[in-house]
Amino acid sequence: MKDNKATSVHHPDYAQRGTQSCRRSSRWLRLGVVLLLLAVGVSAAVWAKGRGYKTAMLRVIFPESPVYLSKPTVVAVRPADMTGGVPPDAFIAADVRLPNKGKVIDRKTLENGVMLLKGNAREKVPALVNTSGGGDAIVLRPLKPLELNALYTFEVLPALKDTGGASFEQHSTTFSTAAGTVYSEFPAAAVKVEQPLSAGNWYTGLAFGPDERLYASTIAGQVVRFDVAADGSLSAPKVITTVLAANQGPRIMTGLTFDPAATRDNPIIYVAHGTFPFDRMPEGDNVRSKAGTPHGMSKKVIPDWSGKISRLSGPNLENYQDIVVGLPRARHDHTTGQISFGPDGAMYFAQASNTAMGEADHEWGYRPERLLTACVMRLDMKRLSSLPLNSQTAGAEVNYDPFADGAPLTIVATGTRNCYDLLFHSNGRFYATLNGSARGGNTPAGGPSDVRRFDQAAAGGYDGPTVPGLKEVGTQNDYLLRLESGGYYGHPNPLRAEFVMNGGNPTAAIDACEVAEYPVGVVPDRNYRFPSFDFGKNLSPCGMTEYRGQAFPALRGKVLVVRFSGGKDIIALTPGDDGDIRHFVTNLDGFTHFHDPVDLCVSPATGYIYVAEHTGRKITLLRPTEQNRSASAIQQDVIPPGRNGPASILPMVSTPRE
Structure with a gap:
């Protein structure tokens, strides 16, 4: 027995056969278990048909498969179905429902998934289609004005998908355009001059330096410097990568501004930037492959508290210094806004919200508001005892307190959801462009508590009634704000006891x-301030400037605003004596049909206008035409909202043009 046992154990042939037999048995056992589970799953799915259990089961078994995902849907379209009399310069906007957690509209599917068709022949209308920064709305802008007295059909097809691969439910609406529209003449018109040497970058901001050069920021943290010829043409682009080098990779830079003390020989700029959104990287950008993922983080992780304001100096802006760190960072594109210096010499900037409407929701990653989100801040650099200032207000070794005596960084105004740009106007007023939320956000519930109010020292704690929270609220309007110290402008933040x-x-x-x-x-x-101007829904006002040049005399003193989304144009706003907007002009020749304009600036030397076209990946020069007159301008007087009920557009005095 002893020899037989030894033979059976150690003989190579027997050992191999035994091992193979065990492996075969193990494989058959695993296969049997899989088949059994599959049979149980199929049986359960069949039994659950019509009861809603099948989808839930598939979600558990295949959590990342588009098979189980619910279909996103269109819930509202502007203009609505069967609307008549639509103006020829209209755009189409759609509110959507995104049922799949963390999934938003896939931008790559917009071109084939959304279209506008003309007449019974269903002729496709050339148009630009985009979504919001949060990927939660659809906007279609025709490349040319629509025909008068014509029928159009707006369609969303299953080719449109969310980022999980789920197809949209098909949706169709029709509308007809007006038989005529009202135009008027206005003494300003421009010719667009392409600048080929600017092509290829996703620009986010523009500024002229004291050296009479044009500086542009990009979405990946570069600064591009151009020489400017007498005719306004751009040349000799120099790409400055100081921010990328200092942060070991790209940073989303929203803009740049020059220090008031900067000179031709000593350029100093300040830039606002945050963690680069690797999960929202635009197609074709050449930075990802070169820069990689900073700090080894996941491409889908956007850490909070990663916002910064930094100073660049030196002949080629090669010197880098962080001024403020620890600013909040939303999951999507909400970051620190553009910087402006006030007449008091202090630095002002807006910090965007972390949420759509004040309460955390799945589309924005359930990231809550912070004490310094949705507010405009003032930085008194004379009070900085050391650099950088860590502004993190929670979870830090020492949390920053903006209410402390002598605090260098303080809050000026609150409720500012997403203000891309700020403007100190020569009329003494302080303006901000505000982007309202797309549909689907939640608002917080709240009532009396011991949460410190922004105005606590002057007015005490929250003394209002209990406010109910709301779910999946409709799309909100975009506004121009006239900022006042202590004002609240509508975006709730429970950490400041702001609920409505x-x-x-x-x-x-x-x-x-x-x-x-x-x-x-x-x-x-109690601190709510009505806006100075109501843009409406889905316009996305971004960069702005007061026109002070000589090339377009009729625009002097007006606030020029680029409308990124629905407008894709420049609107000229005229403030009244009280600072609120009382008149606007659109449809000026050369001021329309940009490719997602995000910022603009004016040459101090010539008065020519430069427009940063974000997804167009270029900078466009506007020079006056020979006549400098538009024959088909649209201009109207307005009453700002809250001064006499809702915002009102007064009747135009002009004649219809067929």
Whole structure:
């Protein structure tokens, strides 16, 4: 027995056969288990048909498969179905429902998934289609004005998908254009001059330096410097990568501004930047392959508290110094806004919200608001005892307190959801462009508590009624704000005991800036300030400037704003004596049909206008035409919202043109 046992154990042939037999048995066992589970799953799915259990089961078994994902849908379109009399310069916007957690509209599918068709022949209308920064809305802008008295069909097809691969449910609406429209002449018109040497970058901001050169920021943290010829043409581009080098990779830079003390020989700029959004990288950008992923982080992780303001100096801006670190960073494109220096010499900037409407939601990664989100701040650099200032207000070794005596970084105004740009106007007013939320956000519930208010020292704690929270609220309007110290401008933040979005819903009538989802009787926050101008929905006002040049005399003193999304143009706003906007002009020759304009600036030497076209990946020069006159301008007087009920557009005095 002893020899037989030894033979059976150690003989190579027997050992190999035994091992193979065990492996075969193990494989058959695993296969049997899989088949059994599959049979149980199929049986359960068949039994669950019609009961809603099948999708839930598939979600558990295949959590990342598009098989189980719910279909995103279109819930509203502007203009609405069967609308007549639509103006020829209209754009189409669609609110969507995105049911799959963390999934937003896949930008790469917009071109084939959204279209506008003309007439019964269904002729496709050339158009630009984009989504919002959060990927939660659809905007289609025709490349040319629509024909008068014509029928159009707007379609969303299953070719449109979310980022999980789920196809949209097909949706179709029709509308007809007006038989005529009202135009007027206006003494300003431009010719667009392409600047080929600017091509290839996703620009985010523009500024002229004291050396009479044009400086442009990019989405990946580069600064591009151009020489400017007498005719306005750009040449000799120099790409400055100081921010990338200092941060070991790309950073999303929203803009740049020059220090008031900067000179031709001593250029000093300040830039606002945050963690680069690797999960939202535009197609074709040449930075990802070169720079890699900073700090070894996951491409889908955007850490909070990663915002910065930094100073670049030296002949080629080669010197880098962080001034403020630890600023909040939203999951999507909400970051620190563009920087402006005030007449008091202090630095001002807006920090965007972390959420759509004040309460965390799945589209924005359930990241809550912070004490310094959705607000405009003032930095007194004379109070900085050391650099950099860590502004992180929670979770730090020492949390920053903006309310402390002598604090260098303080809050000026709150409720500013996403203000891309700030402007100190020569009329003494302080303006901000504000982007309202797309549909689907949540607002916080709240009431009396011990949470410190922004105005606590002057007015005490929150003394208003209990405010109900809302879910999946509709799209909010975009505004121009006239900022006042201590003002609240409509975006809730529970950490400051600010709960009511915009104007609430105080009466059963149509109230200014109301949120109709609130029950009647919800009054605005005690610090609420009405906006200076109502752009409407889905326009996305971004960069702005006061025109002070000589090339377009009729625009002097007007606030020029680029409208990134629905407008894709420049609107000229005229402030009244009180600082609120009382008149606007659009449809000027050469001022329309840009490719997602995000910023603009004016040459101090010539008065020519430069426009940064973000997804167009170029800078366009606007020079006056020989006549400098537009025959088809659209201009109207307006009453700002809240001054006499909702915002009003007064009748134009002109004649229709067929």
